[in-house]
Amino acid sequence: MSRLPEAVEALLEAALVAEFTVLDGRNRPVVHPMLPLYVGDGRIYLTSSVLFSRKLFHIRRNPRVALSITDPVAAPVARWGAVTIQGEATIDDADPHSGWLWLLPAWARKEPDIPRLVKNRWMLPLFWERVVIAITPRRIFHWPPGGTGEPVVYDLSEGG
Amino acid sequence: MSQPAMREILSEAQRRTAEHPFAVLVWVDEAGYPMHRPGPFEVEEDGIRLRISDEPLPPDGAPVAVILSRIRPRPQGGYEGRRYWTFHGSAHRRADGVAVRPHRVSGWREDERPFLALCEGAVPQAQRYFAFLSRIHGRPIRPRLPLAGLLLRATRAPFLTATVIPVLLGAAVAFYEGSFSLPWLVLTLAAAALVHLGLNVCNDIFDALSGADAVNPSPTPFSGGSRVIQYGLLGIREMALLCAALYGGGALLGLLMVIFRAGVPLLVLGASGLLLSIAYTAPPLRLAYRGLGELAVALGFGPLMTIGAYTVQTGRIGWSPLIASVPVALLIALVLYVNEVPDRAGDAAAGKRTLAVRLSGRWRARIYGIGVAAAYLFVGIAVILRWMPPWAVAVGVTLPMAVSVGRSLARFAEQPYALIPAMATQIRLHLYAGLLLAASYLVSRWLGPGGS
Numbered sequence: 071m072s073r074l075p076e077a078v079e080a081l082l083e084a085a086l087v088a089e090f091t092v093l094d095g096r097n098r099p100v101v102h103p104m105l106p107l108y109v110g111d112g113r114i115y116l117t118s119s120v121l122f123s124r125k126l127f128h129i130r131r132n133p134r135v136a137l138s139i140t141d142p143v144a145a146p147v148a149r150w151g152a153v154t155i156q157g158e159a160t161i162d163d164a165d166p167h168s169g170w171l172w173l174l175p176a177w178a179r180k181e182p183d184i185p186r187l188v189k190n191r192w193m194l195p196l197f198w199e200r201v202v203i204a205i206t207p208r209r210i211f212h213w214p215p216g217g218t219g220e221p222v223v224y225d226l227s228e229g230g
Numbered sequence: 231m232s233q234p235a236m237r238e239i240l241s242e243a244q245r246r247t248a249e250h251p252f253a254v255l256v257w258v259d260e261a262g263y264p265m266h267r268p269g270p271f272e273v274e275e276d277g278i279r280l281r282i283s284d285e286p287l288p289p290d291g292a293p294v295a296v297i298l299s300r301i302r303p304r305p306q307g308g309y310e311g312r313r314y315w316t317f318h319g320s321a322h323r324r325a326d327g328v329a330v331r332p333h334r335v336s337g338w339r340e341d342e343r344p345f346l347a348l349c350e351g352a353v354p355q356a357q358r359y360f361a362f363l364s365r366i367h368g369r370p371i372r373p374r375l376p377l378a379g380l381l382l383r384a385t386r387a388p389f390l391t392a393t394v395i396p397v398l399l400g401a402a403v404a405f406y407e408g409s410f411s412l413p414w415l416v417l418t419l420a421a422a423a424l425v426h427l428g429l430n431v432c433n434d435i436f437d438a439l440s441g442a443d444a445v446n447p448s449p450t451p452f453s454g455g456s457r458v459i460q461y462g463l464l465g466i467r468e469m470a471l472l473c474a475a476l477y478g479g480g481a482l483l484g485l486l487m488v489i490f491r492a493g494v495p496l497l498v499l500g501a502s503g504l505l506l507s508i509a510y511t512a513p514p515l516r517l518a519y520r521g522l523g524e525l526a527v528a529l530g531f532g533p534l535m536t537i538g539a540y541t542v543q544t545g546r547i548g549w550s551p552l553i554a555s556v557p558v559a560l561l562i563a564l565v566l567y568v569n570e571v572p573d574r575a576g577d578a579a580a581g582k583r584t585l586a587v588r589l590s591g592r593w594r595a596r597i598y599g600i601g602v603a604a605a606y607l608f609v610g611i612a613v614i615l616r617w618m619p620p621w622a623v624a625v626g627v628t629l630p631m632a633v634s635v636g637r638s639l640a641r642f643a644e645q646p647y648a649l650i651p652a653m654a655t656q657i658r659l660h661l662y663a664g665l666l667l668a669a670s671y672l673v674s675r676w677l678g679p680g681g682s
Contacts (some may be wrong), residue, residue: 087301103312116542140266141252
């Protein structure tokens, strides 16, 4: 998987919150604030607790999703601009207990307290049963810092 | 949603996101993908206008959503006061941007619905998802915890302070009177702890069977049970086995102490305590459902345990441990009472007539005030009458904690999660007061002659 543009990778590596949209059964957008994780393989990863699993049913029905990073407090938007990423999502839910733990180092880089909370997962057990959502980007829209006009568009689909 | 209600929400969203430069416009593009377009925005009287005019934009009249959010990470981790709104409406393209007049709003405000409440409300969704996973993967998939964490949660072991204090107190009174054996103290602690943990598990089983825990909308880390059954971590059969093992272990150790140490008096005390703990929620007595739970807890974690520990140390029953146990009994009953306040909606729905369910309004805080005042007054009177050593007045240093809990009860009785600090404080109050009381007997023994 090819790497993403530098500004997009920088945003994904630093952002503490992103808007994540799935489409429900009536093709209506349903938006969730989520923490994006990036490990450098060109895909964007999210982990969703089974408590908030409605979005997982939506993804199974329609894998087309979008993710944007726009919050200047929770992301370095002032330096790298804002971004919207469209793509397809897949779900890894064979082992909600430990199947997502390989993302813990990436999560801990953004929230250093997370390993301690996971160690005490008995306090909030269902929250820590999590499913991995992997987004393969197809198109990226990048607005440079301070820009709100037409974005730079990267087409990552095959043949694009 | 009515327009006035929508305007109020828009006005609040505008205030809360004043420092946030972007709203995010969301729609489904021609290729069938969701599309996000961030842009500066203004909240107008009946909608939101994003000041964007360059493509990509939604077609005029297309159904759209507008996201406003305020999610602020804390430097030490976690987030503060999270809130986000999704306004649903249609796009109207104008020369000055895209206007959206919303007809529906959804989202989350953490100050209105704390994160714990959000998680608890989503438990049925998690159960549905586990059932779905088990179906599609062709094998049972359920939530898990490491064994140590599972036992910690299922037995609610962190609440063992309720047992440690009366046992230490009984041994301290015995020490004051010239009798002490560390090995028997350890055995007493172990037996009492096992019975206490058995009570906790038994309580969970019968609250699950009655539905009290399932309908509780606001469990906290201190109330609402362990929730291991509701979360699917353990089934009722597994909990029953655990309960039997804990009670069996406690009874076995108790029997050893009866045979080799304290005889019939301890047998009577131990059997009474065991039966009381079972009767707390088990039929036919179900004391907690009849408004007698607080009394049962006061008796069990007060006189029964204190006198029992004293009897193991001295081989006899006496008035001195009974007197020492009174303030501790009152304070542990108040721990239960304060923890019952957030549970009262679920308890009432399940027919569990706790004191918190039966009281209303100001009396919830007043009863706490009366109970805690009685505990401190008893110590004062007992010291004056020389029923307790003079150093017992040291428990007075915990008075500010009691005041804090009382104020929280008066202020937050209708906000379960705002009571969490008060619940923790009441537990610490019982712990510190009990330790100070026990210490007063030890200090008095070291400094002067013993005897009651």
